[in-house]
Amino acid sequence: MRTITVLNPKGGCGKTTIATCLASHLSWDGYQVALADLDPQQSTSDWAELRPESYPEIELIPYGAKKIRASRGTDLMVIDSPAGIHGAELQQLVRRSQTLLVPIMPSPIDMRASLRFLENLFGLAAVQKGSVKVGLVANRVKENTIIYRELNGFLGKYRAPYVAHLRASMNYVRAAEKGLGVADLPRYLAARDWEEWKPLMRWVEGKRSQPKK
Ligand SMILES: Nc1ncnc2c1ncn2[C@@H]1O[C@H](COP(=O)(O)OP(=O)(O)O)[C@@H](O)[C@H]1O
Ligand SMILES: [Mg+2]
Numbered sequence: 001m002r003t004i005t006v007l008n009p010k011g012g013c014g015k016t017t018i019a020t021c022l023a024s025h026l027s028w029d030g031y032q033v034a035l036a037d038l039d040p041q042q043s044t045s046d047w048a049e050l051r052p053e054s055y056p057e058i059e060l061i062p063y064g065a066k067k068i069r070a071s072r073g074t075d076l077m078v079i080d081s082p083a084g085i086h087g088a089e090l091q092q093l094v095r096r097s098q099t100l101l102v103p104i105m106p107s108p109i110d111m112r113a114s115l116r117f118l119e120n121l122f123g124l125a126a127v128q129k130g131s132v133k134v135g136l137v138a139n140r141v142k143e144n145t146i147i148y149r150e151l152n153g154f155l156g157k158y159r160a161p162y163v164a165h166l167r168a169s170m171n172y173v174r175a176a177e178k179g180l181g182v183a184d185l186p187r188y189l190a191a192r193d194w195e196e197w198k199p200l201m202r203w204v205e206g207k208r209s210q211p212k213k
Pocket of ligand 2: 080081
């Protein structure tokens with residue numbers, strides 16, 4: 001089983017949104033998916049409880065579970081991590097993952113905090129050795145804004161691949177309140193979001209997001 005962790009200690013950058021949407025995309029792609037909630041705010045656990053049965057199933061490993069372990073046969077586990085994670089807890093989470101997705105918002109405060117976090121992350125042995133692969137995701141972007149261009153420049157130059165940019169859209173908010181991701185919305189509403197998720201899914205489902213065996 002492979003573990004993909006959505007990680008950035010900055011609160012509000014889109015970890016839960018991306019973790020839940022990624023889980024739903026993967027389940028539509030035919031994988032058996034588990035979603036683990038490590039955040040005491042339990043937004044992912046709430047989301048999974050709201051998820052209607054008529055949509056592809058995602059196994060929840062709720063916040064506070066004794067063991068973060070998925071059922072047998074699970075292909076992929078997506079972990080939603082809490083704000084403020086650092087030190088030994090951060091190291092442990094990085095070590096158990098094969099892939100890290102780091103969402104970053106186009107705001108000066110978020111970019112500065114994220115830059116500091118990335119420096120810290122790239123100092124970790126697991127990342128340096130390549131036993132975990134890191135992908136950057138610009139989230140909640142408004143195209144044609146100066147700050148988005150700055151974020152683009154910043155992410156484009158970074159050591160990790162810049163795998164997707166996701167627009168700011170009420171689709172994410174509306175989907176989340178029903179236990180859905182953008183992959184679960186109808187095409188006429190979410191076609192543009194599906195397009196934006198394509199490069200992210202190609203990276204996640206491809207070899208470059210996985211350590212060499
Ligand atoms: N791309 C987006 N477009 C619009 N709203 C978004 C987007 N990504 C996240 N949000 C909203 O921003 C808020 C914070 O996102 P969330 O995923 O909870 O962040 P985190 O888990 O990192 O704290 C939520 O209300 C969420 O619905
Ligand atoms: Mg969250």
